[in-house]
Amino acid sequence: MTIEAEARALLLENYQGILSTNSLEMPGYPFGSVVPYCLDQTGNPVILISRIAQHTKNILADPKVSLITIEQNVDDVQIGGRLTWVADVKTLQGEEIETAAERYYRFFPQSRDFHQVHDFDFYRLELVRARYIAGFGKIHWISPEKILLENTFSVDQEQGMIEHMNNDHLQAMKKYCSAASVETEGNNPQMVGIDTEGFHLRMGEKIIRFHFSEPAKTAEEVRSHLVAMASV
Numbered sequence: 001m002t003i004e005a006e007a008r009a010l011l012l013e014n015y016q017g018i019l020s021t022n023s024l025e026m027p028g029y030p031f032g033s034v035v036p037y038c039l040d041q042t043g044n045p046v047i048l049i050s051r052i053a054q055h056t057k058n059i060l061a062d063p064k065v066s067l068i069t070i071e072q073n074v075d076d077v078q079i080g081g082r083l084t085w086v087a088d089v090k091t092l093q094g095e096e097i098e099t100a101a102e103r104y105y106r107f108f109p110q111s112r113d114f115h116q117v118h119d120f121d122f123y124r125l126e127l128v129r130a131r132y133i134a135g136f137g138k139i140h141w142i143s144p145e146k147i148l149l150e151n152t153f154s155v156d157q158e159q160g161m162i163e164h165m166n167n168d169h170l171q172a173m174k175k176y177c178s179a180a181s182v183e184t185e186g187n188n189p190q191m192v193g194i195d196t197e198g199f200h201l202r203m204g205e206k207i208i209r210f211h212f213s214e215p216a217k218t219a220e221e222v223r224s225h226l227v228a229m230a231s232v
Contacts, residue, residue: 004146005197007132010071010081012039012198013209015107017069017085019047021058031058037067037125038107038193038200041155043148044124045085046092046100048111051119059123063089067125079135087125097122099155106162106192107200107207152196152217161219165191165226172230173201176210179232194222 001009016036023031033055037045045067049056059065067085074080092100100122105112114120130142151158165173173189182203189208193200198211210229216222 003132003134003140004142006081006134007083007130007140007142008043008147008149009197009209009211010083010132011045011069011085012195012200014069014072015200015207017045017067019055020066020068021055022062022064023054024058024061025054031055035067036108036111038104039151039195040100040103040124041151042124042126043150044087044126046104047123047125048104048108048114048120049123050114051121056121059089065089065125081135082133084131085125085127086129086131087127090124090126092122092124096124100124102155102159103193106190107202149196153194153219153222157219158194161194161222162191169226169230172226175230175232176201177203177208179229180208180210182208199226 015038016034018032019035020030020032023029025031031054033053035047035049035055037047040046065087067087068082069085070077070082071080104122127144127148129144130147132140132142134140153161170188173191174184177184177189184203187204189201189203191199192202192207196215196217198209201208201210212225216225
């Protein structure tokens with residue numbers, strides 16, 4: 001796996017990070033906050049945040065931000081992977097909102113009520129440069145063209161594959177979890193996202209990433225991967 005693919009995998013394996021904005025209240029100081037995210041069709045993270053939140057006020061004054069995500073389940077954080085996504089924030093408009101929203105709601109279904117009832121908006125963190133640390137002394141700056149990967153599948157294609165899996169292949173998804181030592185008792189996994197390199201399942205409030213053995217460029221190739229993974 002290349003460094004760029006390794007860094008992107010870390011971004012995909014997580015679904016929350018620390019967002020740093022430039023503080024209005026304390027000029028010159030960064031302001032950190034925890035945000036959930038998922039990737040949109042462009043391969044950039046999308047967040048849903050309230051207009052009254054401090055980080056939103058900071059963003060509206062200065063759209064330059066960074067998002068850091070860290071490898072989970074490591075004993076020593078210094079040897080685990082971490083990715084800093086240095087970005088310009090763009091407020092989503094029109095059809096962009098609809099496209100991003102449906103994917104985001106699959107990952108975080110409770111957020112649908114936030115968006116409808118409160119003053120929440122969707123924002124895309126458009127990459128300027130990424131800083132990836134793969135462990136002690138393994139430090140890399142990565143440019144957007146080397147790490148960004150658009151989702152091969154259209155919104156409708158992805159939705160169709162997800163609905164098919166959730167409606168007809170619960171046992172296969174339980175097998176994926178079992179092979180990854182993920183306990184399913186008391187929760188039925190639901191597929192929430194598919195892209196060229198893998199897919200995400202939601203177990204209760206937890207999101208789990210599964211990687212394909214090689215990229216899938218067509219729905220038929222996705223099917224082949226899913227069948228093979230269920231046969232292990």
